[in-house]
Amino acid sequence: MSSVLLGDAHGISVVDFKPFLDGSAKQDVAKAILDSFKRIGFVYLVNHGIPPEKSKAMFEWSKRFFALPEEKKLLAPHPPSGTHHRGYSAPGVEKVTQVYDNKELIANARAKAPDVKESFECGWAENVGMPNIWLPEDVLPGFREACMDFYWTCHETELQILRAVTVALGISEDYLVKYHHAHDNQLRLLHYPSVPAKDLEEEKITRIDAHSDFASITLLLQDHVGGLEVEIPGKPGEFMSAPPIDGALIVNAGDFMMRWSNDVIKSTMHRVRAPPNAKVVDGMIPPRYSIPYFCCPEFSEVVKCLPGTFSDENPAKYEPISVQQYILQRLAATY
Numbered sequence: 001m002s003s004v005l006l007g008d009a010h011g012i013s014v015v016d017f018k019p020f021l022d023g024s025a026k027q028d029v030a031k032a033i034l035d036s037f038k039r040i041g042f043v044y045l046v047n048h049g050i051p052p053e054k055s056k057a058m059f060e061w062s063k064r065f066f067a068l069p070e071e072k073k074l075l076a077p078h079p080p081s082g083t084h085h086r087g088y089s090a091p092g093v094e095k096v097t098q099v100y101d102n103k104e105l106i107a108n109a110r111a112k113a114p115d116v117k118e119s120f121e122c123g124w125a126e127n128v129g130m131p132n133i134w135l136p137e138d139v140l141p142g143f144r145e146a147c148m149d150f151y152w153t154c155h156e157t158e159l160q161i162l163r164a165v166t167v168a169l170g171i172s173e174d175y176l177v178k179y180h181h182a183h184d185n186q187l188r189l190l191h192y193p194s195v196p197a198k199d200l201e202e203e204k205i206t207r208i209d210a211h212s213d214f215a216s217i218t219l220l221l222q223d224h225v226g227g228l229e230v231e232i233p234g235k236p237g238e239f240m241s242a243p244p245i246d247g248a249l250i251v252n253a254g255d256f257m258m259r260w261s262n263d264v265i266k267s268t269m270h271r272v273r274a275p276p277n278a279k280v281v282d283g284m285i286p287p288r289y290s291i292p293y294f295c296c297p298e299f300s301e302v303v304k305c306l307p308g309t310f311s312d313e314n315p316a317k318y319e320p321i322s323v324q325q326y327i328l329q330r331l332a333a334t335y
């Protein structure tokens with residue numbers, strides 16, 4: 001085993017990112033990430049550059065935010081449409097599915113088994129297309145600043161991961177970074193409240209249904225509770241757990257990465273269920289907190305297969321697609 005590959009969890013590689021960041025073994029790290037992305041679309045990174053104390057502090061802010069009374073959280077309300085994806089969504093409001101635009105289907109899925117999760121979304125401050133929606137500062141002083149600080153910290157790690165992926169694909173290091181210079185990303189705080197184990201088992205409610213992520217890559221921090229599941233390669237509809245690993249960041253490829261790479265990289269379906277071996281107390285599953293950071297190309301860009309990923313024998317599988325059109329279509333289908 002090469003020194004950058006530290007092990008694996010159910011086939012998802014655990015990779016040391018430091019030798020990429022310090023330049024000591026860039027190719028090895030890049031290849032290890034790409035191998036895992038090709039196999040399963042997910043990779044764990046340690047020494048990823050997001051300081052552990054910052055992650056810890058962000059989880060604490062998230063807990064403080066979600067612990068506020070409902071009427072306070074609703075002072076930063078998510079608009080009724082999914083296309084302005086900012087602010088606070090109460091449990092049951094957003095329903096993530098792999099449906100693109102059938103409103104009726106989505107409404108039925110929501111009514112049948114709502115997602116029992118609440119979330120807070122924010123982006124960069126001057127994004128005029130999708131302005132942030134904050135609480136009044138005195139409701140939770142410091143929250144806005146903490147979110148924005150974490151946003152930019154994650155952005156640094158995002159750029160390095162994009163560089164690693166392009167290096168591994170054999171194209172110039174900044175090729176994908178250029179698509180991301182507008183940092184049109186989204187920081188999401190998620191809280192899955194404690195719920196009756198029975199309701200989750202009987203699928204009366206869900207935490208989050210199976211879906212692929214829409215954009216380039218997602219950086220995902222999860223707490224120790226677990227419950228994230230990833231579709232098993234070659235076995236559609238069968239899932240396995242992607243357990244929390246101390247200090248590791250989960251990175252998964254989204255639909256744009258799949259399209260850019262002409263299907264070399266997988267954009268794998270994942271979901272959140274009851275955690276395996278959950279400590280059920282009085283019939284209740286413990287709460288879960290997670291923090292995904294969705295990395296997205298600039299909205300005005302068009303995503304098409306990268307040079308070298310297609311040929312006469314292996315034609316491009318995807319038509320060029322507008323970033324804005326695809327993202328807004330998928331977002332609209334969640335509210």
Ligand SMILES: O=C(O)CCC(=O)C(=O)O
Nearest residue numbers: 190213222228272290292
């Ligand atoms: O909570 C999680 O770990 C998963 C969240 C997720 O997949 C998403 O928000 O797209």
Ligand SMILES: [Fe+2]
Nearest residue numbers: 211212213270
């Ligand atoms: Fe996701």
